[in-house]
Amino acid sequence: MNRTPGSLDRYQRRSGVVLLSISMTVLLGLGGRLAQINVVDRQRLVDYAERQQQGEAVLPARRGMVLDSKGRVVAATEHLPDVYVDPTRIKNVEELAAELSPRINIPASRIVERIRSRTATQYVIIERRVDSITAEAVRAMKNPAVGLTEHPVRSYPLSESLSHVLGWVGRDGHGLEGIELAFDTHLRGKDGHRSTIRDARRRALKNAEGEVVAPVDGGHVVLTIDAEIQRITEDALAESVDHVEAENGLAIVMSPKTGDILAMACYPTFDPNNVTVSKPEDRRNRAITDPVEPGSTFKPVIVSGALDGGFINKTQKFDCMLGTRPMPGRVIKDVTSHGLMDVLGIVTYSSNVGMSFIAEKMGNPALHATIRRFHFGEKLGIECPGEADGLVRPLKKWGSMSTASVAMGYEITVTPLQLATAFSAIVNEGVMVKPRIVKRLLNADGSVARDEAPPRILGQPVDAETAKFLAREAMVSVVENSSGRAAQLDHYQVLGKTGTTKLMSKGAKVYESGAYQGAFVGAAPVGREELVALVMIRRPNAKIAYYGSAVAAPVVGKILGQSLPYVGVLPDPQLASTGP
Amino acid sequence: MTVARGCALLICFTAIALTVLHLRSEQTRSAARLSAMDARWVELRRDLWGVQTRIARLRSPERIHDRVLAFQTGLVPPGYDAVHKPDERLAAAKR
Numbered sequence: 001m002n003r004t005p006g007s008l009d010r011y012q013r014r015s016g017v018v019l020l021s022i023s024m025t026v027l028l029g030l031g032g033r034l035a036q037i038n039v040v041d042r043q044r045l046v047d048y049a050e051r052q053q054q055g056e057a058v059l060p061a062r063r064g065m066v067l068d069s070k071g072r073v074v075a076a077t078e079h080l081p082d083v084y085v086d087p088t089r090i091k092n093v094e095e096l097a098a099e100l101s102p103r104i105n106i107p108a109s110r111i112v113e114r115i116r117s118r119t120a121t122q123y124v125i126i127e128r129r130v131d132s133i134t135a136e137a138v139r140a141m142k143n144p145a146v147g148l149t150e151h152p153v154r155s156y157p158l159s160e161s162l163s164h165v166l167g168w169v170g171r172d173g174h175g176l177e178g179i180e181l182a183f184d185t186h187l188r189g190k191d192g193h194r195s196t197i198r199d200a201r202r203r204a205l206k207n208a209e210g211e212v213v214a215p216v217d218g219g220h221v222v223l224t225i226d227a228e229i230q231r232i233t234e235d236a237l238a239e240s241v242d243h244v245e246a247e248n249g250l251a252i253v254m255s256p257k258t259g260d261i262l263a264m265a266c267y268p269t270f271d272p273n274n275v276t277v278s279k280p281e282d283r284r285n286r287a288i289t290d291p292v293e294p295g296s297t298f299k300p301v302i303v304s305g306a307l308d309g310g311f312i313n314k315t316q317k318f319d320c321m322l323g324t325r326p327m328p329g330r331v332i333k334d335v336t337s338h339g340l341m342d343v344l345g346i347v348t349y350s351s352n353v354g355m356s357f358i359a360e361k362m363g364n365p366a367l368h369a370t371i372r373r374f375h376f377g378e379k380l381g382i383e384c385p386g387e388a389d390g391l392v393r394p395l396k397k398w399g400s401m402s403t404a405s406v407a408m409g410y411e412i413t414v415t416p417l418q419l420a421t422a423f424s425a426i427v428n429e430g431v432m433v434k435p436r437i438v439k440r441l442l443n444a445d446g447s448v449a450r451d452e453a454p455p456r457i458l459g460q461p462v463d464a465e466t467a468k469f470l471a472r473e474a475m476v477s478v479v480e481n482s483s484g485r486a487a488q489l490d491h492y493q494v495l496g497k498t499g500t501t502k503l504m505s506k507g508a509k510v511y512e513s514g515a516y517q518g519a520f521v522g523a524a525p526v527g528r529e530e531l532v533a534l535v536m537i538r539r540p541n542a543k544i545a546y547y548g549s550a551v552a553a554p555v556v557g558k559i560l561g562q563s564l565p566y567v568g569v570l571p572d573p574q575l576a577s578t579g580p
Numbered sequence: 581m582t583v584a585r586g587c588a589l590l591i592c593f594t595a596i597a598l599t600v601l602h603l604r605s606e607q608t609r610s611a612a613r614l615s616a617m618d619a620r621w622v623e624l625r626r627d628l629w630g631v632q633t634r635i636a637r638l639r640s641p642e643r644i645h646d647r648v649l650a651f652q653t654g655l656v657p658p659g660y661d662a663v664h665k666p667d668e669r670l671a672a673a674k675r
Contacts, residue, residue: 059622062629073636079626132630150626157636196615204619206611212618231641 054208055196060152061189062444064218066166066179068227069260069439075166075180075272078155080129081148083138086122087115089145096145103137104130129153154180160269162230164285165223165384165437168272178285179221179438181385186441186449189218217444224260224439229253229563233263236558237535241267244540244551250287250416251535253559256424256523258455259433261382261417262531262563264288288382291390291413292536295501296350296548297521298409300470301422302359303343304462305370307469311361314469317342318357325353332356332404347474348482350498352408359407367406368395373461374422374432376414380458383438390414409499420521420534422461426475427495427523427532430467432458471495476526483549487522487557491571492564495529496522496556498548503539514542520552524560530569533559 037045066075083104090096097111104127111126118124130138135148154169156162167178175184192215195208233251241249253263264287270278284290306312323337334351346354359367371377377392391413398406405411414422417435425432434456441450462470475495478484483498499519505512521534535552545551637643 057619057622059618060626062625065632072639072641073632076629076633076636078630078633080630155633155636157633158640158642161640161642194618204612204615206608206615207618228641231645 053197055198055202055204057194057196057204059192059194059213059215061191061215062217063152063154063169063173063189064187064220064442064444066187066221066223068162068223068225068230069262070226070228071222072227074158074162074223074225074227075154075156077152079150080131080153081135081150082125083127083130083134084147084149085111085115085124085126086145086147087119087124088122090115091145096143099141099143100126100138100146103141104134154272156272158227158230159273160271161227161234162225162265163270163272164266164283164287165225165264166272167385168275177283177386178384179223182383183221183438183441187218187221189444190216192216219444219449220442220446222439222442224262224437225264226262226567228566229559230263230265232562232566233533233559234265234267234269236555236562237265237267239558240535240537240551240555241540244537244544244546246537246541246551247539248282248286249535249537249555251533251555251559252287252416252420253531253533253563254420254424254435256428256529256532257433259421259424259435260439261435261437263559264437285384285386287416288384289386289388289415291388291415292517292538293410293412293501294414294419295409295499295517295519296352297419297423297497297499297519297534298412298414299347299350299355299407300426300475300497301374302355302362302367302370302407303347303474304426304466304470305366305373306358306362307343307466308463309362309366309370311366312343312358314343318346318354320346320351320353323351323353325356327356327404328400330401332408344474344477347470347497348477350478350483352404355407356404359403364395364398364403367403368392368398370461371406371412373459374418374425375458375461376412376418376422380417380421380435382417382435387417388415390418409501416534416536420532423497423521423523423534424532425458425461426467427471427529428467429464430460430462431464432461434458471523471529472526479522483547484520484522484553486549486553487520487560489524489557489561489564489575491575492524492560492569493526493572493575494522494524494557494560495526496520496553498553500546500548515539516542516546518546518548518551520548520556522553522556522560524564525569525572528569530567531560531563533563535559 063077065073068074093112093115097108100111101108106127114126115124138146138148152173156166165178167180168176169180170176173188175181175187180187192213194212196204197206197208199205233253237249237251248267250266251263252261254261266286268282270282275283307314317340320334320338320341322339323334325332332352334353336349338345338349338351341349341351341354346358371392377390379387379389402411421432421435440448440452443449472495475497476493478498479487479494479496484496487494487496501517501519502511503515503517504510505515517536517538518540519536521532523529523532533556535555537551540546540551
């Protein structure tokens with residue numbers, strides 16, 4: 001068929017018009033839709049897209065570490081995964097439990113029980129805080145119903161060791177006790193975050209612009225504690241507490257020259273990795289929170305005041321009345337009977353009768369002033385929460401029996417830390433140094449935030465000559481000739497003072513029959529004292545032993561005997577040649 | 581405009597478009613890589629913390645002490661020979 005040019009033009013024109021009309025209609029439709037999307041629905045769709053595409057990723061900050069004086073990590077944060085199951089994606093519960101059981105070491109029956117108890121949720125935690133090997137074994141299952149979610153966990157690598165000093169951290173990551181609480185602001189970091197654009201499979205495609213806030217890690221705390229001396233102290237303390245079936249015990253080891261606390265232990269102890277299973281009373285750092293009557297360990301403090309004040313002299317003799325002194329309303333008794341004794345003898349044999357005469361010569365104002373000079377009755381300002389003041393009653397409240405009682409270490413309460421610090425002052429030729437447990441603070445990058453300060457002198461509560469007499473003659477004599485024999489060492493000469501205190505019954509304000517606290521505070525080596533150790537054993541089984549000489553002195557001996565070689569103190573030359 | 585010039589122009593536009601497309605995809609890929617590296621950085625930090633904690637556990641005096649005794653290396657824990665046995669102490673206390 002032949003078409004004329006005119007008919008072709010007409011055909012083409014008609015086709016063109018049709019095509020143009022269709023194109024225009026499509027374009028108009030698209031334009032309209034474009035306008036609807038960009039103008040009418042704009043905000044709704046933008047919000048929807050952002051919700052769908054953008055994800056917020058938290059950049060976790062690390063809570064700072066706590067280190068001992070030698071740089072050992074004693075508290076750190078790590079991320080440990082929880083194993084969870086999504087019940088909605090399980091095909092066969094028994095099969096899954098059988099597969100999961102050997103990987104996480106939980107009986108299959110218990111896994112089934114846990115899953116069936118919570119079928120309504122998509123997140124059933126089967127096991128918390130699993131280690132990396134377990135996590136890898138779970139990942140290898142490649143089962144979409146089983147997953148892992150990581151959480152920051154505060155870990156204490158020494159487990160039960162040092163727990164009373166370190167304290168612990170709550171689920172929200174805030175310190176709740178001990179160093180963790182005292183330095184929470186320094187240790188705690190600040191989480192960062194970044195917004196990401198995600199693809200259709202929710203994989204992070206790229207960071208959203210300008211939406212990255214870097215995390216700020218927490219700083220570190222360096223303690224004066226030495227984990228090795230802490231271990232020695234805890235082992236020795238636990239052995240004694242268990243052996244004499246005591247209610248509890250505590251120990252402090254410190255340097256008399258610097259005031260550094262090298263060990264601070266309470267027993268029974270607890271594991272800060274799992275606080276909930278421990279009893280609240282076992283979690284208290286009794287070395288600073290619980291004041292106690294110091295008993296005979298307090299006698300050197302009183303004698304120092306008497307000698308310094310000129311109320312007595314070293315050669316003066318006292319009639320100790322063969323260990324029994326009747327007084328109005330009471331009888332003061334000694335453990336062993338002695339007649340005439342000078343102050344050296346009174347301290348050596350811990351004569352209560354002798355001390356009552358010394359205290360009467362001093363009078364209450366001088367007694368009170370002596371006690372206050374040693375900073376009893378006030379906080380020493382150690383950087384651990386919960387430190388108690390102790391109780392030194394005002395003079396006007398002292399009764400007729402107070403003079404003799406205070407001289408024997410009753411009617412006054414002191415914290416074990418106060419007692420160890422006062423004893424350190426006597427050992428340190430009368431110079432009292434403030435105790436400290438934190439050496440320095442570090443920033444997250446290891447730079448120094450607060451450097452180690454020089455030892456802070458609290459004062460000179462006792463004259464140097466008096467202190468030397470008490471430490472190197474009287475208290476050496478206690479260990480050489482009297483109740484402190486169990487603290488003797490083969491290679492170091494030890495000085496110290498025992499104390500055995502009756503305890504008040506719980507509730508009633510009377511001394512309980514058969515309830516005692518045995519204590520010993522000692523130092524070594526004599527003449528170059530590097531370490532002071534205080535041990536208190538509370539409520540031992542009196543049928544086994546209860547005197548400080550039997551329950552506490554051996555512990556101090558063991559602590560000093562193992563710690564001195566560790567810190568590099570050479571044996572005493574006169575003892576070095578005589579081996580065990 | 582001749583057919584040849586039209587084709588050349590079309591090729592030019594196509595080349596420019598492909599280049600822009602390539603650069604854009606490269607940019608997206610790099611951004612994704614950067615994002616993945618950020619995520620990896622977080623993971624590595626976590627791993628590092630875990631390793632540090634594990635080392636700390638191994639370095640704890642209790643563990644070292646136990647290992648010294650268990651492996652019978654002949655080493656002696658600090659000051660072990662410088663003290664009396666507990667029984668000797670109690671005997672001394674009773675004297």
